[in-house]
Amino acid sequence: MRLFSTNKKTDAKAPLATLEKAVMQGLAEDGGLFMPTEIPKLSKEFFNKINTLSFQKISFEVAKFLLKDDIPENELKKIIDESINFDAPLIKVTNDIYSLELFHGPTLAFKDFGARFMGQLISCFLKKSGKKITIIVATSGDTGSAVASGIFNLPGIRVFLLYPSGKVSKIQEQQLTTMGGNIQALEIDGTFDDCQRLVKSAFVDADLKNAFKKTNDSLGSANSINIARLIPQTFYYFHAYAQLKNKEDAIFSIPSGNLGNLTAGLIAKKMGLPIKKFISATNANNTFTEYFKTGNFTAKPSVQTISNAMDVGNPSNFVRITELYENNPEKMRQDIFSKSFTDTETSAAIKEVYEKYHYTMDPHGAVAYLGLKAFSPNGVFFETAHPAKFLDVVEPIIKQKIEIPDRLAASLNKQKNSIKLSKNFTDFKEFLLNKV
């Protein structure tokens, strides 16, 4: 796989990146996002037998197809075995509507797929080069715990998670601060934006760069723009399709924030998966939905909602989607429908589906459910988080206790371990220099 930067497409002289470079670097030098130069189509034989394949087997076949020139087959097999090691079952909610449950991973959110695969891929590249990497991530919740869990105990990698003190939920804080091993949480006396600023400043600081270089180490990021997080997200689209009895139901509704999940689906379609329609469901952060109405993309400051992992005013993967559709909103509308929903509508949907069908949705899945219903009487909505991650929102709506899965309960009982730091860059820099 060769990759170009979304900022450089028109410059024929711009060098293409290898997968290794794109994954280790995250963002291109010119600030663009990496995209594969070619997305080939899978064979007819593959689609003919897809119904008979397990999720792991499907994942391996798709990964091999995309990455056969980059990673030896035996190593790729190991990467899949270690990362795609939980299911993504399709659950019947009504006669015509299914939920694709993407929350059966260790941190109970769909980000586990991307984070685990990325961790394994980075580890594979480090083994080859003999280098080390120190990943610094600013998190307001879910991303941090998925990345930490995906990288836990991998040799040559350590992670510093920066989170805003007092501004993440109790459950999220326990998930972030109790991992131990090569994961260290840093509790920043500031906001999420302060955490992001510290991370960005560290990346451009020459002293840090030189200090880390001396020990064959470097600072790396793990945010959602990394191509390694998109690739594994294509796998469950194939698996969902394989599980559908009636392929007419291949209408997929995705709760959208940074649009990574949707972009992965569009790539799966390019690879030949016959998806009839994508629904990009948004909350009050409706930049993408507005784009469909007006043809103009206008980034906005984010607003807080009950589906907070989708509180994104400037979705980063939008540039990848415009690449896939040659910047043509009309072409996009043929494949994608988008609609935005209020918190009131989201709560009402959680209540209705619980009462009528005895199925408990989390707020993100509920937005996707609404998106599907607005477009079609049949299809699949993506459940991206376990409702137990949003107890405070969901329990009062359904007036029932939600059972907390063991792996979440385990982290709730562990001792919090975080290092407190101010929001001043000089303090963060000194901390990092002491860790070289």
Ligand SMILES: *Cc1c(COP(=O)(O)O)cnc(C)c1O
């Ligand atoms: C991150 C996240 C989303 C949004 O996914 P994108 O790929 O950013 O569009 C939706 N639901 C949950 C639970 C998430 O954590």
